[in-house]
Amino acid sequence: MDDAKQGEGETRLETLGDIKRHGYRLAVHCLNTACGRGRYVDIDVAIAKLGSTYRFAGKDGMRGVYGCSSCREEGRPHRNTAVHLHIPPR
Numbered sequence: 512m513d514d515a516k517q518g519e520g521e522t523r524l525e526t527l528g529d530i531k532r533h534g535y536r537l538a539v540h541c542l543n544t545a546c547g548r549g550r551y552v553d554i555d556v557a558i559a560k561l562g563s564t565y566r567f568a569g570k571d572g573m574r575g576v577y578g579c580s581s582c583r584e585e586g587r588p589h590r591n592t593a594v595h596l597h598i599p600p601r
């Protein structure tokens with residue numbers, strides 16, 4: 512392991528607490544082709560619900576943790592979602 516390469520610019524993002532600390536955002540995208548909506552997760556709400564040590568980068572990440580309200584209202588499977596990490600605006 513070359514420590515020099517672990518310096519600035521390399522941010523370790525494994526938990527919800529990491530995301531909040533570094534100002535990143537989580538976006539939920541609905542994977543239903545009839546829908547395709549996306550929205551941002553309120554990170555404070557996510558931490559309140561799942562805890563700041565929740566590892567979103569696990570085997571399935573946060574896939575399915577957040578449903579799609581549009582699909583739920585319309586009776587489609589609403590857990591077919593993917594969560595993406597968005598880098599903070601500078």
Ligand SMILES: [Zn+2]
Nearest residue numbers: 541546579582
């Ligand atoms: Zn949807």
